[in-house]
Amino acid sequence: MDDHDRLECLREESRAAWWKKIGSSAEMAGLRHEMDKELKQPGEHPDPSLGITRRTFLHKSLLTAGVAAGAATYGWFPLINTLDLAYGAEAFRFAWVSDSHLYPKTVNTRFVDKVTRAFKDVQAMSPPADFLIYGGDLAQLGDPVELDLGADLLKEVKIRKVFIPGEHDWYLDMGAKWTKLFGPSNWTFDHKGVRFVGLDTVSRGPDYWTAKKMTPKERMGHMATLDGSVAGAWAGVGRDQLEWLNRTLAPWPRNKPVVIFTHNPLYEYYPPWNFWVRDWREVHEVVKPFTNVTNVHGHTHQVLYNEVGKMRSIGMLATSWTWPYAPEGVPALTKCKVRVDPGDPFDGVGWSRLTVTAAERVENEYVMWRKDIIAEAPWDSGCADNINQVLSPRIADREWPYYGAYK
């Protein structure tokens, strides 16, 4: 064996050890493009009545509302997120806020300030929204102090409020505090011709903590690390909830609108960051008979829109911080959010105003506290600026005792 062969042998041993440690990620990689193949069968697409408005325009009434509220808020209808709900019986609006990731005020008040601004905006909506959906990750580390703080801030909003959990809310005490404050983690209600469903995509993560004798804080720390490997593929709907969803939708007319709120997207965008649910195949099997399904989700902290099978998915902004687009996903990104200023905590974040109009349209309006949301020039784009980028998964948390979780 010459020197080159010996070096290759040494390297191969290292590589084998590495792949042994990250076997689950390798499996994910193999799954990544299966969804496209399975769900994009010929003729499989959302109902044609859900026409997307291929224009971006400034909505004057919203600009006026922004001025009236005393905030420099501009309302934009980005081209990627306007759709029809053909059977909306009556005009109404609702609001989405999520991913505030609150720390106790003793750690920082930055996130408090931002979600407070969003709540004030929601409360100032005129005409008022029919309800607010808070889409999860109210807290950063599931600390009761953080959840109590969030519950207190939510008092700013006087309209009806509904809640679904995020993983950051859940894994310190396995949802005990969150459930006490906000009730069941899944639910359904009908409102003016639309069946709304709240699904819990966070609480059914496989047990990665018991065998390793993790403390609740260690469990939470790994769950809170987006690019960590220890918590694994935790996002999922679960068999019990799938059966519940099936029962919930069974009596609903097949052509009437269904809006499903989730923390994680109900498709496979980027599993290493849990930008998916692992049982997306089963979810799509349940909703397959319905022609008018919209999934509104959090977790991805970015401007995002996708169509898979008969379902449309719209990703919401966070109020805390924005995330870069994943290095790969399904499908290829087309229209992207702008590059934001990392020196301005209020840039690149926000909330969403969703309107069901009298013309039976639902329009999602990202309220990002800046003028431009979608980039036009490549040098201002949040995805075009990554054309030279190749990324590797992190490494330090792959070795016991799993260093590198947030503490």
Add this chain to the structure above:
Amino acid sequence: MKSTRYALAGLGVFLGLLLVVTGGTDRALAHKEKHTPEQLKAFEDVFMEQVKIGDLLFHGDGATEKRLNVTLSKTGMACAMCHPFGSDNHPYEFPKFQEQMNKFATLRDMINWCIEKPNEGVKIDPDSDAMKALETYIYWSNKGSKLDPGRH
């Protein structure tokens, strides 16, 4: 015969002085011997150790910060919370004019800016072990990217 002995002695003195002047046998031979696979693997291990330390710092590991006597954040935020897998760091674009600083900046300048501004931590010595480790992790996590210095 006697003159030959003097010549050899002179040569010995000369070689001795040469070794002293050039810093010793090890240094003289360091890059003249063929590298063994074990040596190359050892070099890689040194590098990967720095990657792991940088990864820990990048992900807010308090024990590593304490060991290296640095405070990278006072807000609870860690670098990786905005840069999962080291994304959007663009280390391959430095040095370049950096808008936020309004100056021509290196990657180390940018790391310190992030520590000081968004993270509200304490700037670190640009030549410190912590900076070298952070820089190493950021480069490693972006390996294979296209070098494109100066690009906005």
